[in-house]
Amino acid sequence: xxxxxxxxxxxxxxxxxxxxxxxxxxxxxxxxxxxxxxxxxxxxxxxxxxxxxxxxxxxxxxxxxxxxxxxxxxxxxxxxxxxxxxxxxxxxxxxxxxxxxxxxxxxxxxxxxxxxxxxxxxxxxxxxxxxxxxxxxxxxxxxx
Amino acid sequence: xxxxxxxxxxxxxxxxxxxxxxxxxxxxxxxxxxxxxxxxxxxxxxxxxxxxxxxxxxxxxxxxxxxxxxxxxxxxxxxxxxxxxxxxxxxxxxxxxxxxxxxxxxxxxxxxxxxxxxxxxxxxxxxx
Numbered sequence: 001x002x003x004x005x006x007x008x009x010x011x012x013x014x015x016x017x018x019x020x021x022x023x024x025x026x027x028x029x030x031x032x033x034x035x036x037x038x039x040x041x042x043x044x045x046x047x048x049x050x051x052x053x054x055x056x057x058x059x060x061x062x063x064x065x066x067x068x069x070x071x072x073x074x075x076x077x078x079x080x081x082x083x084x085x086x087x088x089x090x091x092x093x094x095x096x097x098x099x100x101x102x103x104x105x106x107x108x109x110x111x112x113x114x115x116x117x118x119x120x121x122x123x124x125x126x127x128x129x130x131x132x133x134x135x136x137x138x139x140x141x142x143x144x
Numbered sequence: 145x146x147x148x149x150x151x152x153x154x155x156x157x158x159x160x161x162x163x164x165x166x167x168x169x170x171x172x173x174x175x176x177x178x179x180x181x182x183x184x185x186x187x188x189x190x191x192x193x194x195x196x197x198x199x200x201x202x203x204x205x206x207x208x209x210x211x212x213x214x215x216x217x218x219x220x221x222x223x224x225x226x227x228x229x230x231x232x233x234x235x236x237x238x239x240x241x242x243x244x245x246x247x248x249x250x251x252x253x254x255x256x257x258x259x260x261x262x263x264x265x266x267x268x269x270x271x272x
Contacts, residue, residue: 030236033229044222045259049266053206053215058195061188081185088178095171099148116182124185127192135192 025090032087035079043080062132074128081124089117162249170228173221180218209271216264223260227252 047056064073092113100106126135155168187205191198205211231252235242 030233033226033233037226037230040222041226044219045263048215048219049263052266054270056202056206058191058198061191061198084181085185088174088181091174092178095175099151101147120182120185123189127189130192132191132198133194135189136194139193 029087029090032083036083036087039076039080040084043076058132065128065131074131078125078128081121081128085117085121085124089113162246166228166231166249166252169224170232173225173228176217176221177225180221212268212271215267219263219267220256220260223256223263227256 047053051060064070093110096106096109096113100109130138155164158164160167183205187198187201190201206215231245231248234248235245241248
């Protein structure tokens with residue numbers, strides 16, 4: 001059982017002989033957390049307190065993603081998608097390693113979490129790149 | 145599975161006070177946020193399909209009264225996870241502050257409450 005930890009490494013190395021890449025992952029969780037403290041909290045409060053969930057419509061999304069400012073918001077949303085999912089998938093992996101000590105079940109659950117995560121990153125990227133209604137338009141042009 | 149049961153039992157019997165509950169809430173909120181993200185990314189993907197399916201999905205998933213109550217849990221989950229993550233980073237890089245960690249947890253919860261209360265009032269406004 002590989003030792004993974006969400007805890008602080010001691011003197012640059014994790015205790016109990018964890019592989020060194022876990023130190024990089026520990027640092028990634030802190031750095032991505034710091035970035036998201038700004039971006040995710042802004043996104044959450046802006047969407048829920050300023051825009052309000054009731055007012056989020058198809059047109060609202062299309063408008064935010066259009067024009068020169070739209071490029072910025074697409075990159076912003078892409079950063080939420082990539083950083084958030086990477087941080088989240090790794091957090092779930094910490095939990096699986098803490099509770100599931102059966103090697104096969106551990107592998108199965110981790111593979112499922114990473115599989116679902118990569119699929120959702122793909123779908124989210126498609127939405128951001130093609131824009132509101134973009135996947136529908138692509139589908140129609142392909143189908144004729 | 146036995147490890148999960150043991151962990152749940154130890155969680156309610158071990159008297160770790162603020163630090164222990166902060167850790168449990170961090171894990172629970174993190175897993176909850178990941179589940180919400182699955183739904184969130186899928187619903188935004190539906191917006192890339194077309195207006196009609198998106199308006200239906202958005203209305204069904206996010207605007208009903210139970211959904212508004214869940215939204216408050218989401219607000220708490222994200223705000224708490226963000227604030228507690230900052231506490232973890234602070235104590236990781238300044239271990240000497242570890243002896244004040246119980247106070248830091250209380251300050252952190254107060255800061256979360258200051259942001260959460262107005263956000264929750266705005267979220268639940270339409271319900272009453």
